[in-house]
Amino acid sequence: MGLEFGITELGLTERIEFFRTLSSWLTSGGGAFPVNEAIANTCDVYSRDEYKSLRAKMERVVRDYNSGQVLFSDALKGTGLGFTEQEISIIRAAEQSNQLRVAVPSLVEALTMRQNSTKALKGKMMMPVVGGFMLILMSLGVMIFMLPVVMEPVLQRDDSVIDKFPLIIRFYWFGSVWLRANYIIPILFALAPIIIFFTRNTRVVSQYIERTLMGITPIRRIILSYNAVMVVYFMPALVRASMPLPAVLNTLALSLNNTMVCTALKRAAYEHDHGSKLGDALAALPFRGSFRSAVEAGEKTGKIAERVEDLKVPYASEFERITKKATSLLMLVVMAGLLPFFIISMYTSLVAPMIALMEYS
Template sequence: MGIEFGITELDLTTRIEFFRTLASWLTSGGGAFPVNEAIANTCDVYSRDEYKTLRAKMERVVRDFNSGQVLFADALKATGLGFTEQEISIVRAAEQSNQLRIAVPSLVEAMTMRQSSTKALKGKMMMPVVGGFMLILMSLGVMIFMLPVVMEPVLQRDDSVIAKFPLIIRFYWYGSVWLRANYIIPIIFAMAPVIIFFTRNTKTVAFYIEKTLMGITPIRRIILSYNAVMVVYFMPALVRANMPLPSVLNTLALSLNNTMVCQSLKRAAYEHDHGAKLGDALAALPFRGSFRSAVEAGEKTGKIAERVEDLKVPYASEFERITKKATSLLMMVVMAGLLPFFIISMYTSLVAPMIALMEYS
C-alpha cells in the first residue's frame, strides 16, 4: 500500500457531471444505447486527464457491472468516491426496475437544484450573519481593550471622577469592568464559531444547533422551505425508479438533515406501509397543503411523480422569496441594532480620551 495522490473523492459538482454524462449516454439514440456501453463510456471519461487517478476504480466499476454479479449502484458505492446513500438508492432502485434512462435525468435535476439552493442560501445568509458577528466582536474589543487604556490612568489618580463622565461612557466602563472580570465569556463568544464549525456534525451539537435555529421563526421558515424543495425534486426521481412508496419516504428521510421532517417522513412511511393512504400519512409533514394535495391527486391518478413535479417551480420560487425576506430582516437587525451599538462603542473610545485629558488638566 502507498499514499494515494490526486482526486480521492468526487464533490457534488463532479458527481452531478458524472450522472449528467451518464444520462446523456443513456438517452442518446432515442434511448436505444446499451446501458453497459453508456456506463463504460461514462467511466472512461472519468478515467483520464484530471481524473486519471480514478482509472483503477472506474475500470473496476465497469468490470464488476459487466460480470453480471454486481449492480452498477453497488459498484459505485464500493469505489468510496463520495456518492451519497440517496444517490446510490435512486440508482439501485432504477437499475432493479430497468428505469435508469428515466431516473438518472431526474436525479441530475434534483442534485442540481440542491446545489443551487444550498449555494444561494449560504450566499444570502453570509453577509448578515458574519457582519453581525464581527460588529459584536469589534464592540466588545472596544470595551475590553480600548477603554481601559484611557480610563484606568484617570481612575487610578482619582476614582471619584467617574461620576463626572457622561452616562453612556460610565455604562460602557462598567460593562468593560464586568467583561474583564468574566473574561471567559468573550473568549467563548469569540471561539464559538470555530468550535461549532468543527463539532457541527456530532450528534449532540447538531441537535442543539437545529433546536436553536428551528426556534427562530424566519430561519425555521427557510429550513422547512428548503426541505420542501429537496423533497419535490428528489421524490419524482425515486418514484420513477419504481421504488416502493414506503421506501421512497424512508430514502427521503435518510437524505435530509432536519429531524422534524425526517421523523414525519419515517412515520408517514410506516403508516402508508400499514394501509394508510399516502396523502393521509403525509398529513403531519410540516409543508404547505399543496404538497399533500398533489400527492393525493397523484395517488388517485397513478401519477405521483408528475403531480409532485408540478410543485418544483412554485416551491423553488417560494424558497427564494422566503430567503430574501429573512435575509432582509436579518440585515435590518444588523443595521438598526448592531451597527449603532458599534458606532456608539467607537464614540466612547473617541470622547473618553477628551474627558480624561480634561480631568488631568
C-alpha cells in the same frame, strides 16, 4: 498501503457531472443506446485527464457490471468515491426496475437543485451573519481593550470622578469592568464559530444547533422551505425509479438533516406501509397543504411523480422569496442595531480621552 495522489473522491459538482454524462449516453439515440456501453463511456470520461487517478476504480466498475454479478449501484458504492446513500438507492431501484433512462435525468435535476439552493442560501446568509458577528466582536474589543487604556489612569488618580463622566461613557466603562472580570464570556463568544464548526456533526451539538435554529421563526421558515424543495425534487426521481412508496419516504428521510421532517417522513412511511393512504400518512409533514394535495391527486391518478413535479417551480420560487425576506430582516438587525452599537462604542472610545484630559487639567 501506498499514498494516493490526485482526485480520490468526487464532490457534489463532480457527481452531478458524472450522472449528467451517464444521462446523456442513456438517452442518446432516442433511448436505444445500450446501458453497458453508456456506463463504459461514462467511466472512460472519468478515467483520463484530471481524473486519471480514478482509472483503476472506473475500470473495476465497468468490469464488475459487465460480469453480470454486480449491480451498477453496488459497483459505484464499492469505489468509495463519495456517492451518497441516497444516490446509490435511486440508481439501485432504477436498475432493478429497468428505469435508469428515466431515473438518472431526474436525479441530475434534483442534485443540481440541491447544489444551487445550498449555494444561494449560504451566499445570502453569509453577509448578515458574518457582518453581525464581526461588529459585535469589534464592539467588545473597544470595551475590553481601548477604554481601560484611557479610563484606568484617571480612576487610579481619583475613582470618584467616574460620576462626572457622561452616562454613556459610564455605561460602557461598567460594561468593560464586567467583561474583564468575566473574561471567559468574550473568549467563548470569539471561539464559538470555531468550536461549532469542528463539532457541528456530533450528535449533541447538531441537536442543540437545530433546536436553536428551529426556534427562530424566519430561520425555521427557511429550513422547512429548503426541505420542501428537496422533497419535491428528489421524490419524482425515486418514484420514477419504481421504488415502493414506503421506501421512497424512508430514503427521503435518510437524505435530509432536519429531525422534524425526517421523523414525519419515517412515520408516514410506516403508516402507508400499514394501510394508510399516502396523503393521510403525510398529513403530519410540516409543509404547505399543496404538497399533500398533489400527492393525493397523484395517488388517485397513478401519477405521483408528475403531480409532485408540478410543485418544483412554485416551491423553488417560495424558497427564494422566504430566503430573501429573512436575509433582509437580518440585514435590518445588523444595520439598525449592531452597526449603531459599534459606532457608539467607537465614539465613546474617542470622547473618553477628552473627558480624561479635562479631569487631569
